[in-house]
Amino acid sequence: MKDKNIKSKKINFGQLTIPLIAIALLVIFNLIRDPGFFFVGLSHNNDGNLVLQGNLISIINGASELAILAMGMTLVTAACGGQDISVGAAAAIAGSVFVKTLKSGSGINGGKFIAALFLACIVAMIFGSLNGTLVAIFKIQPMIATLILYTCGRSIAYWINGGATPTVSSPIVSAMGSFIPGIPIPTPVLIVILMAIIFKLIFRFTSLELFTQSVGINGSAARLNGINTTFIKLLSFIILGVCVAVAGSIGVSRLGLINHETLLLDVEMDAILAVAIGGNNLGGGKFKISGSIIGAYVIQMLTITLYAMKVPSTDVKAYKAIVIIILVVIGSPVFKEKFAKFMNNMRKNVKGINVKGAEKA
Amino acid sequence: MMRSNDKRREPLTDTQLLMAITIGIFLVMYLLAMVFLQGGFLHTQQLFDLLNDNASLIIVSCGLTIVMIGGGIDISVGAVTSLVVMSCVLYLNNGGNLFVSMIMALGIGLAFGLVHGFLVSYLEIQPFIVTLAGMFFARGMTTIVDNKITGTVEPQKVAHEGFLKLQEAKIEIPWLGYTAKNGNMIPARMEIGVVVALLCVIVVFILLKYIRVGREFYAMGGNQTSSLMLGINVKRARFISYVISGLLSGISGYVFMMHTGAANATNAAGMEMNAIASSIIGGTLLTGGVGNVLGTFFGTLTLTTIKKIVVSSGLNDPWWQSITTGGMLCFFILLQSVVLKKREKDKKAG
Numbered sequence: 001m002k003d004k005n006i007k008s009k010k011i012n013f014g015q016l017t018i019p020l021i022a023i024a025l026l027v028i029f030n031l032i033r034d035p036g037f038f039f040v041g042l043s044h045n046n047d048g049n050l051v052l053q054g055n056l057i058s059i060i061n062g063a064s065e066l067a068i069l070a071m072g073m074t075l076v077t078a079a080c081g082g083q084d085i086s087v088g089a090a091a092a093i094a095g096s097v098f099v100k101t102l103k104s105g106s107g108i109n110g111g112k113f114i115a116a117l118f119l120a121c122i123v124a125m126i127f128g129s130l131n132g133t134l135v136a137i138f139k140i141q142p143m144i145a146t147l148i149l150y151t152c153g154r155s156i157a158y159w160i161n162g163g164a165t166p167t168v169s170s171p172i173v174s175a176m177g178s179f180i181p182g183i184p185i186p187t188p189v190l191i192v193i194l195m196a197i198i199f200k201l202i203f204r205f206t207s208l209e210l211f212t213q214s215v216g217i218n219g220s221a222a223r224l225n226g227i228n229t230t231f232i233k234l235l236s237f238i239i240l241g242v243c244v245a246v247a248g249s250i251g252v253s254r255l256g257l258i259n260h261e262t263l264l265l266d267v268e269m270d271a272i273l274a275v276a277i278g279g280n281n282l283g284g285g286k287f288k289i290s291g292s293i294i295g296a297y298v299i300q301m302l303t304i305t306l307y308a309m310k311v312p313s314t315d316v317k318a319y320k321a322i323v324i325i326i327l328v329v330i331g332s333p334v335f336k337e338k339f340a341k342f343m344n345n346m347r348k349n350v351k352g353i354n355v356k357g358a359e360k361a
Numbered sequence: 362m363m364r365s366n367d368k369r370r371e372p373l374t375d376t377q378l379l380m381a382i383t384i385g386i387f388l389v390m391y392l393l394a395m396v397f398l399q400g401g402f403l404h405t406q407q408l409f410d411l412l413n414d415n416a417s418l419i420i421v422s423c424g425l426t427i428v429m430i431g432g433g434i435d436i437s438v439g440a441v442t443s444l445v446v447m448s449c450v451l452y453l454n455n456g457g458n459l460f461v462s463m464i465m466a467l468g469i470g471l472a473f474g475l476v477h478g479f480l481v482s483y484l485e486i487q488p489f490i491v492t493l494a495g496m497f498f499a500r501g502m503t504t505i506v507d508n509k510i511t512g513t514v515e516p517q518k519v520a521h522e523g524f525l526k527l528q529e530a531k532i533e534i535p536w537l538g539y540t541a542k543n544g545n546m547i548p549a550r551m552e553i554g555v556v557v558a559l560l561c562v563i564v565v566f567i568l569l570k571y572i573r574v575g576r577e578f579y580a581m582g583g584n585q586t587s588s589l590m591l592g593i594n595v596k597r598a599r600f601i602s603y604v605i606s607g608l609l610s611g612i613s614g615y616v617f618m619m620h621t622g623a624a625n626a627t628n629a630a631g632m633e634m635n636a637i638a639s640s641i642i643g644g645t646l647l648t649g650g651v652g653n654v655l656g657t658f659f660g661t662l663t664l665t666t667i668k669k670i671v672v673s674s675g676l677n678d679p680w681w682q683s684i685t686t687g688g689m690l691c692f693f694i695l696l697q698s699v700v701l702k703k704r705e706k707d708k709k710a711g
Contacts, residue, residue, distance in 0.1 A: 138695060140694055143489075143647060144641055148687045148691045149687065151638065151686050155681075155682070155683035156680070272493070276490050312504075317497040317498070318501025320497055321494040321498035328480075329480070329484060
């Protein structure tokens with residue numbers, strides 16, 4: 001018995017196997033292709049700050065919005081058994097509110113910046129709770145409920161902007177989008193770390209993780225055990241709203257302008273993909289936020305690798321699709337089962353040959 | 362039952378009820394548009410224009426309805442349509458054969474359907490991820506084909522003679538036309554694509570209603586475990602549903618090409634979401650087991666009519682179209698949810 005337990009633990013890395021293997025494969029591939037890919041150096045940027053630069057930094061920096069959205073998406077997926085496809089549109093709305101607040105009145109100071117961020121969060125939370133209401137109270141499939149905001153979200157952002165793509169330039173905004181003077185690490189990366197720590201603390205000191213998982217695994221059983229399933233589902237959407245607002249603000253700060261059409265375009269698909277690559281079941285239930293974060297970095301690393309191989313940005317999708325299919329096929333239970341059987345047969349055959357060989361000898 | 366009566370009418374099923382609501386709302390909406398907006402809505406050509414513009418959307422929505430009834434989802438349909446248009450246009454422009462181009466369109470669609478079906482049903486991977494990858498692949502291939510062969514990003518126009526003849530061919534219905542100001546009678550024009558679309562609707566309707574596999578889709582979407590116990594080959598049925606959806610996206614690509622006559626890398630952008638919205642408005646539930654292709658047909662018309670109404674009622678700001686569409690989608694989704702909930706309560710009470 002004891003031996004068996006140890007053995008199963010040895011084989012089973014948990015759900016992080018696939019994303020970790022994917023990262024390892026990408027790293028090995030890049031090492032063989034061009035060891036200089038991982039070069040990280042310190043240099044002065046346009047503002048004269050000493051900052052870290054290199055492909056690795058641009059991967060970690062570029063995946064920030066995706067990682068933040070993937071954290072929230074994991075919660076929604078786990079609780080509701082479905083995905084929010086409106087995050088890109090909602091981020092455009094949040095970004096518009098962010099810019100609109102910054103541009104109201106004259107001058108931008110720290111207080112106004114925080115107020116803008118706060119207001120963007122509130123608006124995104126309101127839209128999140130609208131989605132959540134449809135899902136939790138009206139029992140509509142999450143994908144359909146969020147299809148509404150997906151359809152009209154970017155138009156609402158356009159409306160808020162008054163039919164333009166306003167720009168905003170200020171040291172504070174560019175500090176959020178790129179670097180804080182004196183700190184060589186990109187600010188979006190710091191924000192991701194901060195968000196991850198906040199999630200970790202929430203899970204450490206509340207029962208949110210347990211409750212979310214039980215709602216996702218069996219809603220009626222959770223309800224009979226005294227968990228308010230409606231509230232948990234609504235809460236997951238509101239938390240996603242906060243993530244959306246933060247991601248949207250980062251996206252706006254990076255460019256210094258809000259373009260309702262291109263801000264975080266197609267990010268909803270990537271976020272869902274990150275959740276799936278992270279080994280989380282898209283049908284709800286058990287989840288690991290760390291898996292989703294690694295998934296986000298896998299996606300970004302793949303993209304940057306393809307760019308480094310001089311693949312045009314429009315063609316990247318096709319190659320990405322092939323890698324995704326390979327990853328999910330390897331991760332699928334049927335494939336694992338077949339593979340395990342195949343390996344067992346191999347082992348038996350090898351043993352058989354050995355035994356025969358021994359007999360002959 | 363207290364009033365057991367021989368002549369008791371069969372109650373509407375969920376599928377029929379949702380479809381009836383859609384058709385009713387479409388008719389009311391169109392009548393209101395005729396009364397208050399007048400203009401183009403008084404001419405039958407308006408209706409035919411709706412069909413002409415959206416023939417490919419109707420075809421794609423039919424396929425999506427089948428997949429959704431089976432409890433799955435296929436978000437690759439728009440991208441496959443786009444890939445078919447791009448490859449067929451390039452093939453025709455490089456001296457291709459008209460007949461072979463049709464086979465090619467079907468072949469591309471079928472290939473996507475086969476791969477999706479195999480991955481979803483036999484390897485049991487989540488359909489959303491599989492078809493998302495399919496969508497990425499088709500979109501990426503569209504630009505690769507476009508860049509590698511033409512080297513430009515300009516839209517490619519078809520110059521093939523036989524195809525142009527096919528594209529020009531329109532079915533004219535004289536008695537449904539309208540009289541122009543100079544007294545000439547202009548007949549109503551319908552493109553061949555519309556005929557193809559209507560044929561697809563009819564074929565899918567028959568498939569879902571009278572053919573064994575069609576009934577299996579409903580059973581599978583309603584409850585997978587019980588249909589497995591009833592001896593239905595669930596894996597095979599699911600496989601077939603994706604193959605049909607792929608095939609229909611191939612047909613839709615050809616119809617799209619017949620309508621626009623040009624290929625652009627951004628063709629059919631966002632079509633998958635429009636198709637999903639059409640199916641939902643038509644009363645198909647994403648949870649599976651409920652849905653009807655006639656409802657989907659009227660769902661597509663409702664979706665596109667509302668966009669036309671917004672434009673003709675003078676809301677010219679570019680954002681109103683999507684905001685109204687979203688609002689209408691919200692209305693339909695809530696209505697369905699409330700109606701189905703009430704029925705469930707009635708069933709429990711009765």
